[in-house]
Structures are given as C-alpha cells and as structure tokens.
Amino acid sequence: MRYILDVSGHDLKLIRASIVNFQRSLELSNHAEFDNLIDDLDECFLRISRIKKEQLKNKVMRKWGRKK
Numbered sequence: 001m002r003y004i005l006d007v008s009g010h011d012l013k014l015i016r017a018s019i020v021n022f023q024r025s026l027e028l029s030n031h032a033e034f035d036n037l038i039d040d041l042d043e044c045f046l047r048i049s050r051i052k053k054e055q056l057k058n059k060v061m062r063k064w065g066r067k068k
Contacts, residue, residue, distance in 0.1 A: 012052060019045050 007015070019041050026034035 011061065012049065016045055047050065 023038045023041055026038055
C-alpha cells in the first residue's frame with residue numbers, strides 16, 4: 001500500500017528529531033530492553049525518507065516531463 005507523504009524538508013527534520021529524542025529516552029529507560037523498537041524506528045525513518053525522495057522525483061518528472 002502506498003501513502004502520499006505531504007511533508008516538507010523541515011517537517012522531515014522535525015520527525016527525525018522526534019524519533020531520535022524518543023530513542024534516547026528508550027535507551028535511558030531501566031524498565032526493559034528496547035533495542036528492537038529502536039531499530040524499528042530507524043528503519044521507519046529510512047522508509048519515510050525513501051518514499052519522500054521517490055515522490056519528489058516523480059513530482060519533478062511529471063512537471064518537467066521525461067527527457068528523451
């Protein structure tokens with residue numbers, strides 16, 4: 001399933017900062033081991049970044065057309 005991400009570069013930086021902040025609080029937590037969750041959050045951000053980059057590329061291609 002594909003989602004259209006409507007986030008700017010600034011919004012993407014805020015998302016990353018929020019994820020990093022949450023990961024740090026998990027690392028400092030003494031309640032349980034959260035290594036898998038921390039890794040999942042990293043993977044989630046990478047997927048968001050890839051999708052955003054792909055959508056931007058497609059937007060440029062639609063606007064300017066493909067050069068042959």
